[in-house]
Amino acid sequence: MAVTISDVAHAAGVSKGAVSYALNNQPGVSDATRGRILQVAKELGWKPSLRAKGLSSAKAYALGLVVARDPKLLGTDPFFPAFIAGIETTLAEHDYTLVLSVATAPGAEERAYRKLADGGRVDGVILTDVRHHDSRIGLLRELKLPAVTLNRPDSDSPFPAVSMDDTDGITAAVEHLLALGHVRIGHVGGAQEYIHGRSRRRAWEAAMAAAGLAADLFAEADFTAPGGVAATAELLRRPDRPTAIVYANDLMATSGQSFAQSQGLSVPGDLSITGYDNAEFTQYLNPPLTTIATDPMRWGRVAAQALLDQLNGTHSGEDTDLQAPSLLVRASTGPAPSTTTKPVPQQSPKQAKKQAKKHTNP
Amino acid sequence: MAVTISDVAHAAGVSKGAVSYALNNQPGVSDATRGRILQVAKELGWKPSLRAKGLSSAKAYALGLVVARDPKLLGTDPFFPAFIAGIETTLAEHDYTLVLSVATAPGAEERAYRKLADGGRVDGVILTDVRHHDSRIGLLRELKLPAVTLNRPDSDSPFPAVSMDDTDGITAAVEHLLALGHVRIGHVGGAQEYIHGRSRRRAWEAAMAAAGLAADLFAEADFTAPGGVAATAELLRRPDRPTAIVYANDLMATSGQSFAQSQGLSVPGDLSITGYDNAEFTQYLNPPLTTIATDPMRWGRVAAQALLDQLNGTHSGEDTDLQAPSLLVRASTGPAPSTTTKPVPQQSPKQAKKQAKKHTNP
DNA sequence: TCCCTCAACTGAACCGGTTCAGTGGCGTGA
DNA sequence: TCACGCCACTGAACCGGTTCAGTTGAGGGA
Secondary structure, three states: OOOOHHHHHHHHOOOHHHHHHHHOOOOOOOHHHHHHHHHHHHHHOOOOOHHHHHHHHOOOOEEEEEEOOOHHHHHHOOHHHHHHHHHHHHHHHOOOEEEEEEOOOOOHHHHHHHHHHHOOOOOEEEEOOOEOOOHHHHHHHHHOOOEEEEOOOOOOOOOOEEEEOOHHHHHHHHHHHHHOOOOOEEEEEOOOOEHHHHHHHHHHHHHHHHOOOOOOOEEEOOOOHHHHHHHHHHHHHOOOOOOEEEEOOHHHHHHHHHHHHHOOOOOOOOOEEEOOEOOHHHHHOOOOOEEEEOOHHHHHHHHHHHHHHHHOOOOOOOOEEEOOOEEEOOOOOOOOOOOOOOOOOOOOHHHHHHHHHHHHOO | OOOOHHHHHHHHOOOHHHHHHHHOOOOOOOHHHHHHHHHHHHHHOOOOOHHHHHHHHOOOOEEEEEEOOOHHHHHHOOHHHHHHHHHHHHHHHOOOEEEEEEOOOOOHHHHHHHHHHHOOOOOEEEEOOOEOOOHHHHHHHHHOOOEEEEOOOOOOOOOOEEEEOOHHHHHHHHHHHHHOOOOOEEEEEOOOOEHHHHHHHHHHHHHHHHOOOOOOOEEEOOOOHHHHHHHHHHHHHOOOOOOEEEEOOHHHHHHHHHHHHHOOOOOOOOOEEEOOEOOHHHHHOOOOOEEEEOOHHHHHHHHHHHHHHHHOOOOOOOOEEEOOOEEEOOOOOOOOOOOOOOOOOOOOHHHHHHHHHHHHOO
């Protein structure tokens, strides 16, 4: 940090401008001079100050990511770490870094975006967990902050999207269960506020409709483990309880499976279960979870690249579609029970609720 | 971004300097003028440019965190998301942001630190996952980058440490098992390269010694799920196999428990298991995992504060000790088998290895 | 030989703040 | 009434780069 461009210029016997041209591979210096300057710079160990560079070129050389999730959920979700690692692989090739913001308190999210935009700390942001009529789209517009979104928002968005289809994976899960003879296939959805919560639900509905079945065994949860327990309890209380449940993520599938077992149901003997995400721990569950394997790392890599392209003006403006995730069959799914469905051990709804609660907070 | 300090100065009829003094609560302007300037600044919606501020005051207003882990392991470890959330709660109160780097490839870690230091992108870093004779200490010294470490390194370190004791938790786990009648208590350790891998092992050894027992049932793993399987397989092959295993983290405990069950052992009937970290999913395992509940969020909050204190010179220079984590007893631990230990179904080591491998990659 | 062109390079302005030396005006004490 | 000190504020330098208008000198064409 001690050595500046002036030191290099002086040592090489040229002006600051020449050093700048040489460093950035711009015309204006001969090859000989360029070589000499670079040589001197190397000898002096000159590292151009990002701060100065940023000030004069009006760039921050950083991308922003605001994560608005309960830290508890965050800690269990395998998505973000892998996603961030993907972003990083792209950024490592460019002179960019990632500024991460975790917003847990309500209202903190908007503040976080403003903080990143106001001081010019980042040149653009990646928008994850897109919501129904997401207010952040308007916010970013107001802040004039370039962005890419993960999946295309349902409201009008000027930002390019990098999408990974939910439909195929859920469809494959339903078809897998149908092939095993299941008919009463339920769905525990994530918060319908999120567009991926919605699209997964719609994919389940469509797959059921395609098989001529009613999609009536739905319970909405919130992507959290306790939510999964409550939704599972609700579905299992139904008179025609499902013999299989498609969950919108692994965490809910995990807690749902655990709850079903605690109610005396065998998985997959009495109830088949599928997850979504392929979190590493799901293969060590008992039984290991049938789930849908996404590729968050690739998603991160591509999203970061799309944002960088947008920043330097080389982005086509078109959305990018990533390969759809694939079904990973493990032992939590099996043939539908051949006889009449074993009822869940009788208890009043009140008791079940109590038990569900107890199960949630051991 | 369009409105600058000059615009404000002009609008308020004062010089740039006066605006700067007013904004930063420095003497040199009267209260009346200060009020007027702030009023004008507000009306114009002026947000001082972090870049310009950074250049003139030689600060980056950012802290760095380099995470060197396999993204797969990262995704399952609940530590980092909560830890980062903790950092964020501190930074939100100050005008700082967090720059996150994920280094997965070998050699990428050092490059990441250099990248952060060279351009002056951060003012300091938080060092996690401290290793035995950690080379990063010297590196940061060379780069003249202020830092705090999580736990005190075993080599000489000039940086303040924020420590959370491992010993008490492991000791509590061993004592809990002893009280249940266990005598052959094994330990599956994390990579001994990490100082927390070492200290957990040493705590187990000490607790065993205190009970007059030999600490010979040790297997080293690497904090990963497959590693946990392999180490568990090794311990279970021993002629005097353990009736209880203390794992150095939840992920290994999870995969170890799953492996033991696949070998026909009942948990906790034949084998009791304890984890470390209290990852959320562990309460939904079958059986739910007895584990040690740490508070990574608090750790992040305190570490960030310590680093900020160090940067503005108010740090005492002394290490901070956080409250030790506590044991959380769930159903994976139970009384020691009363009769002779049930042997693991006979098979050659070769077969066991094959099975372990198969178990790892379903 | 002279003029023109163009490549190579310089010097200075600029980005938007901070900071310091200097200046003007006011109040106070003798 | 005057000298002095101090408060409030200004103007300019500065941080370390980028960028642009100019300058210089070499080479080519007529």
